[in-house]
Amino acid sequence: MKIECFIVFAFIPWYGAQESGSLNYKFYPELNGWLKLHTAIKAFDGAKKTCENEDAILGSPTGLDLLEKMKDLTRDGFNVPTSIYTGIKTYNGAYFSIDRKPIGKSAAKWGKGEPNYDRIEGKDICLLLQPDGTLATENCDSTRPFVCYKKVEKPEDEQCGPTAIDKEYRLDKQTRRCYKFVPEVKSWNDSVWNCLEEEAYPSTVYTVEKALAIKEIYTKKMLQEKTKEKTNVHFIGFRYYEDVEAWLTVFGQSIPEAAFWSNEQPIPFKDEKPINEQIACGAIDVTSDKPELSVVSCEEKYPSICEKPAPDEESVED
Incomplete structure (x- = not known):
């Protein structure tokens, strides 16, 4: 009798982290939403557009949990300390996040020597999240990594x-x-x-x-x-x-x-x-x-x- 052996490879999914419809988004229950680190550097408008194309917004540290997760993603995603764009920029002289929360709502505080307007030279001002979790000013035309945030929608x-x-x-x-x-x-x-x-x-x-x-x-x-x-x-x-x-x-x-x-x-x-x-x-x-x-x-x-x-x-x- 001839016996044929078949080896079956089974793919067993790992459910340690949920993912949304877009690749590389990770779900965090404490945020009731997903985050994704983009290591490819872009100017502020380019970063904002990338997140919008993924049905998300450019992440801002508007809450303590969100601040900590953005810091963790940045620390784990780079070999050296790196600052990333937040969704906060100036509108009529005041700072607001993309979801229209004033800077006073941010869990992050100004870094040492910030805000520093000397290096901006009168151009649009955007804010960075530094490795220590503080905020710094930056020219919006500068290119930086960024995090997109996608919140779970209620019915x-x-x-x-x-x-x-x-x-x-x-x-x-x-x-x-x-x-x-x-x-x-x-x-x-x-x-x-x-x-x-x-x-x-x-x-x-x-x-x-x-x-x-x-x-x-x-x-x-x-x-x-x-x-x-x-x-x-x-x-x-x-x-x-x-x-x-x-x-x-x-x-x-x-x-x-x-x-x-x-x-x-x-x-x-x-x-x-x-x-x-x-x-x-x-x-x-x-x-x-x-x-x-x-x-x-x-x-x-x-x-x-x-x-x-x-x-x-x-x-x-x-």
Whole structure:
């Protein structure tokens, strides 16, 4: 009898570290996300683009756990002490990470002799994470290694909170704000109270970026529900106050003040007294290709937009 022997090679996967869809990402439970070290050096914009192409962001030490893991990855990835790019750079003179957290939220502190602006020569300023876990200034055109960070996403209807009301809101990742389109038509005052009852406020849509964000959410909502509202005009959170003769937001800010956020473009608005004191409440057309603020009668009934910060944001107003 002839006996044939077969050798079977079995591949047994190792589950010591989970990996995301992109090669070489490692999952860290304490971060609820993945990290990947890129040893190929790039300028800041190139590093930012690389992470975006991997559905991630350029990592910043915004928490102590994230700081420690970025330090560990850098130490283990190089034979000599090496500084890497963070996602923090200057915007209008202030430091913010790519996910819009101010430098005060960073777990890392300035290194010795930092910030040092002498070597930057007036160019854009980006921040490095040094081997000892401190921050240093750098010219954004310089090339450095970097770490990409990919956070585990919650289901879409849980990104604004766990309650039934929270689940009616939708998160815009760029503005870090949660929005809800209220289809029931109400007067401006009633719309304001409706938002406040949900621990939100009438939307402060005063920049083009925010207007485009809510337009995208609105369009997706209409497609999902296969419905069409009677009007595209929605109340938002500003009006003319006769006692102070000024257009103010529900937070008491002027429109230009409310429109400021890093490098975003304010929506043009004519700050003039209304011809009719009844037509004095703020609105916006959520379907317009060119976002424009408008004013309508405060007593007319329109749908509205409520807004609140994402759960991981502390500030109420931009």
